[in-house]
Amino acid sequence: MRRKPALTSHGVPATRVAWWASFAATLALVAILGLAKSAQAQTAAAVGAAQTSLASASALDEELDIDGEAEASEGEEVEFEECEGDDAEECEDEAGPEAPAECLLSNAQATVFAIANHDKVRLQVQYTTSSPTAVAVSYGLHGSKGSLYLGEDKKQFARQGALRLTTSLTEAQMAKVMAAKAFTVQLRVPAAPHYCQSLFDRQLDVREATPTGLTWQQSE
Numbered sequence: 001m002r003r004k005p006a007l008t009s010h011g012v013p014a015t016r017v018a019w020w021a022s023f024a025a026t027l028a029l030v031a032i033l034g035l036a037k038s039a040q041a042q043t044a045a046a047v048g049a050a051q052t053s054l055a056s057a058s059a060l061d062e063e064l065d066i067d068g069e070a071e072a073s074e075g076e077e078v079e080f081e082e083c084e085g086d087d088a089e090e091c092e093d094e095a096g097p098e099a100p101a102e103c104l105l106s107n108a109q110a111t112v113f114a115i116a117n118h119d120k121v122r123l124q125v126q127y128t129t130s131s132p133t134a135v136a137v138s139y140g141l142h143g144s145k146g147s148l149y150l151g152e153d154k155k156q157f158a159r160q161g162a163l164r165l166t167t168s169l170t171e172a173q174m175a176k177v178m179a180a181k182a183f184t185v186q187l188r189v190p191a192a193p194h195y196c197q198s199l200f201d202r203q204l205d206v207r208e209a210t211p212t213g214l215t216w217q218q219s220e
Helices: 011-070 085-095 171-178 194-200
Strands: 076-082 105-115 120-129 133-143 146-157 160-168 180-188 201-210 213-218
Touching: 105 133, 105 171, 105 180, 105 194, 105 201, 120 133, 120 146, 120 180, 133 171, 146 160, 146 171, 171 180, 171 213, 180 194, 180 213, 194 201
Parallel strands: none
Antiparallel strands: 076 160, 105 120, 105 213, 120 160, 133 146, 133 180, 180 201, 201 213
């Protein structure tokens, strides 16, 4: 009767050692893969957070830039900027050709800005005068959604500078602004001779898109 071969005394321990070594290697591989995946996820999250932060900062900067110029009043805001020294020549160039000295208001260049996401419209008038004087400013629009009178105000103009008149509008009024074909701006100097009045009627019919809305300017 044949006997089964006996296992050597060192056979079992060697098998166990090989099995444990294989098991440990598998665990190590799983751990390495897990760490790599975790690191990749953390990197992607960090990149996404950074991009979101930059986008938020950019949007905030834009909001602050617009609000900083226009939020001082719920209805209407007026800003004046006087040009002196090195800026004087630039103001004269932007204001346009000169009127007779007796008209007091020498020249004026008007631009209208529509700030769509804030429901605001801004009239800017770059001007020079032969002598500081009071000027009545009024403007309105016409377009596919009808006409809209945007008001009148009387301001004291310096020798040269810029008037910025910002008005908050309702949603319906803003819809008319965005559909406007042209704006009419009138500047009247009470102290000037009557024949000067029509010299400062401005028709703004050059419409252009901007990052925040639209602008209307005078044609050349």
